[in-house]
Amino acid sequence: MAGPRDDAGDGERHLSRAPAYWDDLDDTADAVAPTFDVRSTSLWDAPLPPQPTSDVPEEPDEPPEQDGTAPEEPLARPGPVARAEDWLRDRQNRLLWIAAFVVGTLLGGAAVHSWETQAADAARRDTVQVTARVAEDAASSASWTGTRQPWTLRIVLTNTGPGDVRLQNARLDDDRYTSNLRQVSRGVRIPAGDETWISMDVTHSCAQGGPATAPRDVILTVAPDDRPERDVQVRLADDNTLIVDTARQKCQTVASEVWITSELVGEPADLDTTLVTPIRIRQHDRRAIALRELRTPTPGLSMVASTRPVSFVEDLTPVTALRWSVADCAKARVVVYAEVGISAVVQLADAGPSLRTAIVLDANAVLAIVRFITRSCG
Incomplete structure (x- = not known):
């Protein structure tokens, strides 16, 4: 039986095969057989042998590409001069705010003071302070006996207010008496600090001999200087009960009608x-x-x-x-x-x-x- 045929001769065909790992093994005794994982299904999974080193020095790795952003520099701590300037600037700003606040407060206070002054002046012009008392010669003389309605009541008015007033009308604040200011006393001007007397026509009932008590107040229609007229209620002093005496005296004779x-x-x-x-x-x-x-x-x-x-x-x-x-x-x-x-x-x-x-x-x-x-x- 013939031995195996050598296909390497003439006309021989090369049978291609995959190179085996051991084809490159060194025959030296220092060669170390690679270790396998017996569970591996291919030789390709084996680790590669160490590569020979070259005397040519390796080129250093290229530096990483820059993204165009300059690296952050560490913040420098301000020096004493910079800190002093910052303190002065802060102090100046604070002073400016304080000055603005003070100026605003002063201007606001001046405006409020001006308004209060005007209001006080208007209130002073509007103020009416008048006192009233029955004149000592009101109408109590016996020579007037026999008259009843109307009879003349004289009242003394004193202007104790800050401005002049003009009297437009007057009446007793008592339903038992009917009264009105006589024409001669209408429009009387009473300067501040002065007094004047006025005349009023008064009527009343003589039932039960006439009124037993006097009216307590008189209503004055007055007009302060350049101000609208208005009514003010003034206490009428009659310490000697002249009104009651006169009113009852007028009811004593048949001439009272x-x-x-x-x-x-x-x-x-x-x-x-x-x-x-x-x-x-x-x-x-x-x-x-x-x-x-x-x-x-x-x-x-x-x-x-x-x-x-x-x-x-x-x-x-x-x-x-x-x-x-x-x-x-x-x-x-x-x-x-x-x-x-x-x-x-x-x-x-x-x-x-x-x-x-x-x-x-x-x-x-x-x-x-x-x-x-x-x-x-x-």
Whole structure:
């Protein structure tokens, strides 16, 4: 039997095979057989033998590519100069804020002060401070007995406020009395710190002899300088109960149902020893047809009417001149306003008995008579 055929000869074919690991083994005794993992299914899984080293030095690895961002430098600690500058800058900013706050506060305070000043000035202009008291010569003289409605009440007003006021109207704050300011007292200006007296017409009922108590207050309609008018309630002092005494006195006679007043016409004429007061006389219930025996009960004075009798045309007489003269200066000097007046005998329309009654004299006429006494009796 022939041995194995060598295919390496002529015409031989190479049989390709995979190179075996051991083909490269060194025959030296130092060769170390590789170790296998018997569980490996291929020789390719075996570790490669160590590669021979070369004398050519290896090139160093290239540095990593930069991303274009400069590396962060460590922060430098500020020096003493920088810290001082920062402190000064902070202090300046703080001072600026404080200055701004102070300026704002001052400006705000100035604005508030200006507003408060204006408000205080307006309040001062609006302030009305008036005191009122019944005049000592209110209407309590016995010469006025026999008249009831209306009768004249005189009140002294004192302006204790900071500005002038003008009086437009007045009335008693009491439902038992009906009252109004007489025309002569309307529009009276009362300077600050001054006083003046005013006249009011008052009516009341004579039931049970008349009122037993006096009104406590008076309502004044006043207008401060350049300000709207308004009502103020003022306590009315009447320490001597003159209102009650006068009101009850007017209810004592049959003449209490007859009420006659006078009105000054034109200016009084001072003729040295004589004072002429032109008046009209008005009745308020149309019960009288004429007046006779006009005279004055005023102590120290005498009076003569230019016309007697004086007839009524409905409720008013023609102008009548009253001529006044001083008969006794000693008595005239102590006369009070309430004692200055006139009286007359009234002839009634119903043919009833005549009666004497007092006639309320115009306030301007009373003032002229008092001035005439003062001048004549010095």
